[in-house]
Amino acid sequence: MKKIFVILMLMLGFIARSALAELKVVASTSDLASIAKYIGGDKISVKYIVDGRSDAHFVEVLPNYMVMVSRADVYLKVGLGLDFWAQLIIDGSRNSKIQIVDCSQGIEVLGKPSGQVNASMGDVHAEGNPHYQLDPADGLIMARNIEAGLVEADPANTAAYEAGLKSFEDQLNSKLAQWQKEAEPLKGLQIITFHESWPYFSRAFGIEIVGFIEPKPGIEPTASHTAEIIDMIKIRGIKIIGKEPYFSNKAPNVIARETGARVVDLPQMVGGSPGTDTYFALFDTLLARLNAAAGSNP
Structure with a gap:
């Protein structure tokens, strides 16, 4: 009887530990x-x-x-x-x-x-x-x-x-x-981004991505493509160049100097920059940065 009791206690202990794991x-x-x-x-x-x-x-x-x-x-x-x-x-x-x-x-x-x-x-x-x-x-x-x-x-x-x-x-x-209220001033805003990371974001908030610093996805910026982007920004009056934090600043800064557009770090995942430690905080930060760069006050 004592042996059975010990076995039952061990089994209950195992079950309790499993439930708590x-x-x-x-x-x-x-x-x-x-x-x-x-x-x-x-x-x-x-x-x-x-x-x-x-x-x-x-x-x-x-x-x-x-x-x-x-x-x-x-x-x-x-x-x-x-x-x-x-x-x-x-x-x-x-x-x-x-x-x-x-x-x-x-x-x-x-x-x-x-x-x-x-x-x-x-x-x-x-x-x-x-x-x-x-x-x-x-x-x-x-x-x-x-x-x-x-x-x-x-x-x-x-x-x-x-x-x-x-x-x-x-x-x-x-x-x-x-977020939709905060994005209202951004609808129709044209921006350049470094990589093709943003089609879902632009669909969600009505922002228009009109060009990319990469000539093709994953390909380093070239002098000729950079010149084309500079011309596009000047012609269209684009204010914002969006860049993920892990990409080089070299080409975006060159384009910014030539055009007066502003380079804005746009983290595309949680933890990409301070203030983006949750999924919700990521969108708070993205919209705040875009509104600040565009001169909007949602």
Whole structure:
């Protein structure tokens, strides 16, 4: 009898520890991690591979990433070819039990190339532009994908994840109304950006991207293309050159000196600059910087 009691106590202790254990989540990007933490709260721990200070197109596959993923229960991918390196990390982790969530499922993808994609086109994504996180409406789709993945991996905490998703949706809907009001003075604003990161953002807020500092995606600026951009800015009276923090300032500063346009750092992911430590704060910062540069007072 005493032996049975000891076994039962050990089993109950194991169950209690299991119930208290956090679900371990790894995300390709800080955006996905931010949303996952909002939904999962204290039921999950979240780590990520890359944040807005670095270019998510180019991530070195390091052994410590594989170790991180080997201990994880869930992996969150951006998809659409942006984080192609994620599969190398997952394979290297040898974690056959990990739940993989492609957060691009259900996204209305922009920029799908027609015909065959080849190297002469630059760094073009065959599946379409992968920067969908910059339309906050797509943030809801991302959140629903993440919540479904958490529930599948940890059904015992379904109610908590459903409540987290509802809280995220309510907060996002409130912020969407605020952001649309703040973006009102920016509608129709023409800007130049360094890279083709912004079609979803421009769709969301009515900003017009009229040119890129890169002659082709992923290709370094050339003298001839820079001259064309300078002429375009002068002719159209463009005020803003948007640049992700990890790109060189050299070409943007040359263009700014020649035209009087202003270079504005526009982080495209959480953590790209101070004040962007959450998904919601990212849009607060982007709209504030664009309004300041355009001379608007929303």
